[in-house]
Structure formats: structure tokens, C-alpha cells
Amino acid sequence: MTTGYVPILILAAMAGAFAVLSLAASALLRPKHPLPAKSAPYECGIEPIRLPQSERFPVKFYVVAMLFIIFDIETIFLFPWAVAFRSLGLFGLVEMIVFIGLVFVAYVYVWQKGGLEWEKPEQARRELSARFVPLPPSVERSPGDRITREPAAVESGAG
Amino acid sequence: MSVQEITFVIIAVIGGVSAVRMVTSRNVVHAALYLVVTLAMVGAVYLVVAAEFLAWVQVLIYVGAIVVLLLFSLMLTKAPIGRDTLDNQQRGLAALVGMGVLAGLAFLIQDSFGGSKPITLHQATTEQVGVTLFRGFVWPFEVVSVLLLAALVGAVVIARKDDPAGSRRGPDRRAPLRRGSEATRR
Amino acid sequence: MLSVLGQVSGGPAVAHGKLLFRPIGPELILVGVALAVMLLDAGYPERHHATLALLSLAGLAAAAAYSLSLWSWTGPTTVLGGMVAADRFTVFFRLVILGVAALAVLLSYQYLERADEVRGEYYPLLLFATAGMTLITAAADLIVVFLALEVLSLSLYLLTGFSFRRLASAEASMKYFLLGAFSSAFFLYGIALAYGATGTTNLAGIAHGLTGQVGPLSLALAASGLLAVGFGFKVAAVPFHMWAPDAYQGAPTCVTAFMSAGTKVAAFAAFLRVFDVAFSPLIWDWKPFVWILAALTMVVGSVLAIAQSDVKRMLAYSSVAHAGFILVGVTAASHAGIQAAMFYLAVYPAMILGAFGVVMVVSGRGERGLTLSSYAGLARRSPLVAAVLALLLLSLAGIPPTAGFIAKVAVFTAAIQSGHWPLALVGVLASVVAAFFYLRVIVLMYMQEPVIAGGQREAETGFDAEPGAVGSLGFVAIAVPALLTLIFGVFPGILFGVLKSASIIRF
Numbered sequence: 001m002t003t004g005y006v007p008i009l010i011l012a013a014m015a016g017a018f019a020v021l022s023l024a025a026s027a028l029l030r031p032k033h034p035l036p037a038k039s040a041p042y043e044c045g046i047e048p049i050r051l052p053q054s055e056r057f058p059v060k061f062y063v064v065a066m067l068f069i070i071f072d073i074e075t076i077f078l079f080p081w082a083v084a085f086r087s088l089g090l091f092g093l094v095e096m097i098v099f100i101g102l103v104f105v106a107y108v109y110v111w112q113k114g115g116l117e118w119e120k121p122e123q124a125r126r127e128l129s130a131r132f133v134p135l136p137p138s139v140e141r142s143p144g145d146r147i148t149r150e151p152a153a154v155e156s157g158a159g
Numbered sequence: 160m161s162v163q164e165i166t167f168v169i170i171a172v173i174g175g176v177s178a179v180r181m182v183t184s185r186n187v188v189h190a191a192l193y194l195v196v197t198l199a200m201v202g203a204v205y206l207v208v209a210a211e212f213l214a215w216v217q218v219l220i221y222v223g224a225i226v227v228l229l230l231f232s233l234m235l236t237k238a239p240i241g242r243d244t245l246d247n248q249q250r251g252l253a254a255l256v257g258m259g260v261l262a263g264l265a266f267l268i269q270d271s272f273g274g275s276k277p278i279t280l281h282q283a284t285t286e287q288v289g290v291t292l293f294r295g296f297v298w299p300f301e302v303v304s305v306l307l308l309a310a311l312v313g314a315v316v317i318a319r320k321d322d323p324a325g326s327r328r329g330p331d332r333r334a335p336l337r338r339g340s341e342a343t344r345r
Numbered sequence: 346m347l348s349v350l351g352q353v354s355g356g357p358a359v360a361h362g363k364l365l366f367r368p369i370g371p372e373l374i375l376v377g378v379a380l381a382v383m384l385l386d387a388g389y390p391e392r393h394h395a396t397l398a399l400l401s402l403a404g405l406a407a408a409a410a411y412s413l414s415l416w417s418w419t420g421p422t423t424v425l426g427g428m429v430a431a432d433r434f435t436v437f438f439r440l441v442i443l444g445v446a447a448l449a450v451l452l453s454y455q456y457l458e459r460a461d462e463v464r465g466e467y468y469p470l471l472l473f474a475t476a477g478m479t480l481i482t483a484a485a486d487l488i489v490v491f492l493a494l495e496v497l498s499l500s501l502y503l504l505t506g507f508s509f510r511r512l513a514s515a516e517a518s519m520k521y522f523l524l525g526a527f528s529s530a531f532f533l534y535g536i537a538l539a540y541g542a543t544g545t546t547n548l549a550g551i552a553h554g555l556t557g558q559v560g561p562l563s564l565a566l567a568a569s570g571l572l573a574v575g576f577g578f579k580v581a582a583v584p585f586h587m588w589a590p591d592a593y594q595g596a597p598t599c600v601t602a603f604m605s606a607g608t609k610v611a612a613f614a615a616f617l618r619v620f621d622v623a624f625s626p627l628i629w630d631w632k633p634f635v636w637i638l639a640a641l642t643m644v645v646g647s648v649l650a651i652a653q654s655d656v657k658r659m660l661a662y663s664s665v666a667h668a669g670f671i672l673v674g675v676t677a678a679s680h681a682g683i684q685a686a687m688f689y690l691a692v693y694p695a696m697i698l699g700a701f702g703v704v705m706v707v708s709g710r711g712e713r714g715l716t717l718s719s720y721a722g723l724a725r726r727s728p729l730v731a732a733v734l735a736l737l738l739l740s741l742a743g744i745p746p747t748a749g750f751i752a753k754v755a756v757f758t759a760a761i762q763s764g765h766w767p768l769a770l771v772g773v774l775a776s777v778v779a780a781f782f783y784l785r786v787i788v789l790m791y792m793q794e795p796v797i798a799g800g801q802r803e804a805e806t807g808f809d810a811e812p813g814a815v816g817s818l819g820f821v822a823i824a825v826p827a828l829l830t831l832i833f834g835v836f837p838g839i840l841f842g843v844l845k846s847a848s849i850i851r852f
Contacts, residue, residue, distance in 0.1 A: 065231045095293055
């Protein structure tokens, strides 16, 4: 086992202890007034009109994550190459140039194909207006939602 | 027990418990977070056996990227995020298969390495990994870049399912997509 | 059985000057052309389908010519640090795969034009898949086998889902991907265990490590088992065949033609090399396993094919059954067995690619007209296409004047010579069962009236009686395989002459 990791271990232990201690301290010291409003989702002070339950994230996030993994793997290969660079010499350089060249072509391709574009403004506006339709009154909320604030609770919860 | 063995036991217990929690947790996001712990512990095991580079690969690729991808895909597929949403009717069978695999592997390792003398660890430095990789495994390394290339093209294919002609300009390149929130709302 | 030459290396001790790149020339050409096609597509996004297809064809032709030049390679048997084999075995399979890919490009051009699904990513993916396939035939190290397998699988998952507007295509892609990833895990674990058993992933090194071993062999046995499962998935042998019917049915038909022929050839080439080289010391241990696999595959594939009413599904099950026949040759594990399996692997792609090609030509835009009943009276509507299909089906069934017959005879003879006569018997029975559903299609084409009235039928199948409607490219793509099955059926000596030296696996 590498002893070089002992400082990291100590640091990790300190970070963990700090988190645990802070939470424990606040749990012990704070006043306890549990209210439904406190567990409601916070939306900049506005009453939340809907839960993100039925929302689907745009596929673009996923594409970014996919591209990230691919380039992440490329970077991983750079790491041992850089460490062993001196002993590998010119041959290692050529190898890595070929490797990076291939992935670079892919990068150019993705770029050209618009894989890195997020979306056009007018398109974003269209999608946004399509997405945010207020809930019709007929829509029932499930009992567990608890997103409406009872006025009384809000008032008394001010303390 | 040596320090190394004690460390291993601690790591293995944490990893094992979170692995069990991962499959028993009913909230998919919690399951994904337990997966992070399990994968990180696997990385820690690599550290214990002095495979330093592998440990960081484990952390960077698996903990850093794969789990993020997993979480994105959870959000993408509209998997219900919340309590009591995850259940599988075949858990008995799955448990049986899991136990079988465990027993098989335990037997295999015991049978192959059980009687042999203890292995002395050699610290595998990143430099050694680099030299081996870029001298002996030149060709596999370059094939990996082809694999990544194919994967990137695949990402383009999957992401741009809505522009058939391959044209990337013009306002009407996207077919109007039906948003799931519209179609499936009660 | 095998000429044991070459260095048992695998370690990192490779001097720079000794790297010989010539034996991987075909793959370099394929990847280079794929890059060119990608950049052309990215740089000029307007319609240029013919250019992309022509460029791909030129690349395949160049790679084939280069492979042919490697036939007379006299350098070391493995290059690049024992990673790549340079033998005639590889050249043979490379040529088969490149031929398959070239015909698939012809089919694809017509398919994509007709279905209006022309997108620039198609040809690079096809070329990547082809490069993966040719690479796997040359892989002399399990790491390279795995990477090549991944390159070809990844490209094929995407090609399977290429017709994204059809839900079936996306579903097929998903199923193929999930089960393919599952099988890759098996394969990778097998590699890990093989490394654990012998300390190397090099095929020759594994064989060397296993020969003199006295200790417990459980690790090596488990490794061979897991690798066999991985290969079983890729060739769609029976307990691992579940993905094949769905993937073959849902994929665009041109992709089905390509992968049913190409993947099987590539995976079997690697199967032969891995099991007859690396695990040859354990031959008596893996033989029973492959024996059972072969028997199950032949029987289940043939029987289930009868129950199908969809032509693509029927051919998918038939391709499963054919994997079983090829496995009979693998089980024999003699020189004759390898030769027979290789003959089969040269003939089978032609038959199945041609058959799927005809299905593609006959089915309309959007993959309609795939039921067996839409083949009723095809002979009257388009005698030439019907004749081609009849010939290919006869060959698939293994009826005498065709290559399919010779292939089956060779495989069964090899099995009997190695003392596996019960397996040969199972094979003959399965062939009899299989003949039923092939002949049923022929009977439908020649002896029945079209079920639906004229105008309506044409609307449904999207295929009218004019021979010109087949398309000249599509016709070439189905006529060439048909001709080949006839030529190799009448003059099998040509192929066997080539196989005499090609079936020696060097390592």
C-alpha cells in the first residue's frame, strides 16, 4: 500500500468529520418547529405550481454527458503517456498524435454536425412556451405532493 | 492482520453494504448514489493492491463520468424519481443468480490461488503502465481511438435523430418533437 | 494440426524498429476511408449519397486488394508485439468480409434512397464495422479480439437502429445493445480469467502457459467457458440466440444482410483462432460444451424457423441454425473440421446476404410486404428475382447442385472423421427439418397465386412486376451471391484449393 496517500486519507477524514459535526451541532442546537411549508419545494418565493414529476430532461444533456465520457477516456490515456513521455521518446509522441488525431477528427465531425450546439433561441422559446402550460384545475395532485402552503402555517412559521 | 488487510476489510464492508443497498433501494437516484460509493470502494481496493493508476481511472471514469451518464439517463427516460417506485418481481431469481456467481467465483479463486504462497505486491507506477501501454500495446491503443471514433459518430446519430438529410442549417431542420410532459399528463 | 511457429511473446519488450505495419494495412485503409467519408459528409452536408457510397466501395476494394497482397506475406507470423497475426487464414476471412461489405454497400445505397433515410453517418459506421470484423480475424491477442469485437458491435448497434422512424428498428437496436453489452461482459471476464490462469492475454502465450500446467485448471476452464459464451452470443448459438430474431427483424434489411453475414464470419474466425490455438491444450474439455451448443443450435434454429410467418424472422432463425452447422465443424477441431467450417463460412455469407437482399428488394418502402404470403406468386411477377431467391434457398437448405450442400457434407464428414457421428446425425435431421421451410417459400413463389388482388398487392408490397424496379445495384447485390453459390456448388475444388493453405492458423 502506498503511504503517500496518508495525507489524503487524513484530509478526507477531516472533511467527513466536519460535515458530520456541523450537522450534529445544528441538530442539537436549533429550535424544532416542523411545518409542512418548510418541506415544500422552494421556488424563489413563488408558490410552486407543479412538481417536476412528469418533466423529461432534454436529450441534449445526455449528449453532452456522452461526449464528456469519450473525451474523459481520451484524457485518461494522456496521463500515463505524459508520465512516461521521456522514456517513450519520439515513437510515443507519434503514437499519441495518431490517437489524438483520430479523436480530433471525431470532434470536428461532431462540431460540424451541430452536436455541440445547444439550441437556437427561437427554438428554445417555442419549446419553453410549449412546455409551461399551467395545470388545468381538473388535474388532481396526489396527496403526497404537499406543495400548497396553508396560509395559517405560513404565518405562524415565520418565527 | 496487517494494516493492509484491515484496510481491505473496511473498504470491502463499505463497498459490499452499499452494493446491497444499491439493489435494494427503491429510489433510483439513491441507487445511483450507492453505486458511486461501491465504485469508489472498488477504486480504493485498487489502491490497496498498489494499482495506483487503475484506482484513478476508476474514480475518473466510473465515479466521475459513468454515474453522471446514468443519472442523466434516469432523468431522460422519465424513470419515476421518488419513493416506492422501484421494484422487480424477479428479485428471488436475481438473488439466486448473484449467490451462484459469488459461490462460483469464490471457489474459482480459492481453487486457483488458495494454496499458493502469498503474493508480494509490486507497486505499479503510472510510468510503468505508460511504458507497457505505449510500447507493448501500441496496436490495441490505436484501436481504442477507432472505438472512440465510432462511439462519437454514434453519439451524433443518437443525438440528431431529428435531422435526416444531414443538413445542419435552416430553421426547420427539426421535426416537431412531442414533449413527454404534454402527452402523458393526466 | 497446426503449425506452431512464431514467437511466444506478449510482453512489452518490443523494440521500435521491429514494428511492422503492413499486415494491418487493410484496417488502416478502411479507417482512413471512413474518416474521409466522415469529413466529406461533415464538410459538404448537401446530398451526395452516390459520392459517399462510391468512396466506401473504393475503400473496400483497396482494402481487399491489399489483403490479397498479404497472401504472399513471408515476414513473421505475428506482428506488432504479437498482437496481430499475418497468416493466410486472416487473408481468407478478410476477403470474405470485404466482399460482404461491398455487397452490403450496394444494397444500402438502394435501401437508403428508397426509404429516404440517407444520412452521412451510415457509411462510416459500416466501414468501422467492417474494420472491426477484419481486425478480429487477425487478432492474435485477446485484448485485440475484444476491442475489435467492440468496434464492430458498437457500429452494428447503431446501424440496427438507423431507421429511427420505425419503432421496430429502435427497439431492435436496444435489445441488440443490451444483450450485446451483456455478452461483452462475459467475454471480458473470460479474458480476465485467462490472464489470471496464464499471466498473458496473447493467444500463443495462453497455449504455451496451458500446455505444461500441472496445477488446477479451473481458472482456465472457466475462462474458456466464458469466452465461449461471449462468442456464442455473437454468432447467435442457441441458448444465446435470443437477440438475433428481434435484431434481424427490426434492423433495416440492408443492415440485416450485412450483419447476418459479416458478424458471423468475423466471430467464427476469432472463435476458431481462440479455441484452436489458445485453448488447444484444453481441447477435450471445451469440446463437449461446443458439441452441445452445436446440437442445440441446429435443432432449435431449424424448428423455430418453421413457426415464423415473417420472412426476416424466418431467415434469422435459419441463420441461427447455420451457426449450429458451422459449430459442427468447430467441434471436429481437426484440420478437416477447420477447413469445412471455413468453406461453410465462405458460402454461408453469400447465401444469407443474397436472401436478405432479395427480401429487401421485394419488400417495399418502410419494410412492408415481409410476410410469407407476400411471396405468393412472385415467380409470375418477377421471374428473375424469384429464380435467384429459389437458388439461394436451395443452397441454404443444402440441396445438391449448390454450395450449401457441399458445405454441409464437408462439415458432417469432418465431424464423423473426428468420431462425432451422433452430432452429424443430429445435423442431418435438422437439415431435413430446415428444408421444409425453405421449400415452402419456393412452393409459394412458384405454385401459388398471389393472395391479394392485383392493384392492392402492389400497393402493399411496393414492388411492381417490372424487373427494372429491382434496381440494377440491388440486382447485382443479389445476383453475385447466387452465382457464387452455384459456382462453389459445382466446382467446390476452387475454394478447397485455396483453403488448403488458408486453413493453417499460424501464431
